Amino acid sequence: MLKILLVSFSGHDQYILQMSSLHEITLHRFGSQGLSAERAIRLEVEPTILVVSSLHVAATLNNRVYFYTLSDVLANEREPSFVREYNSNVQALSMNDEYVVIRTAEKLYLQPVSAIS
Helix, strand or coil: CEEEEHHHHHHHHEEEEEEECCCEEEEEEEEEEEEEEEEEEEEEECEEEEEEEECCCEECCEEEEEEEEHHHHHHHCCCCCEEEEEECCCEEEECCCEEEEEECCEEEEEEEHHCCC
């Protein structure tokens, strides 16, 4: 079940995200001093889809998407930054720093990430 993602944001530091259990992602900071500071993102659900951008993590289950802002996680905020509910189950999700695309059985949503919160 080991899944590791490398994310770079906030200047020169890079972050390694590791799926440490079905309900948790561990965020490791990798800077000029080497690997340091771990932060855990406790997921509200056991996700069917998990997507990472350089600013956010999104986890889905059924018709809900839970968004976690990485800067909030670094500030020890453990709750989702925002949650969005759709009319039917989320079948696919794609995200970059500015936009999120969500496909349900009925529609395809293209939304600015800032508009969701």
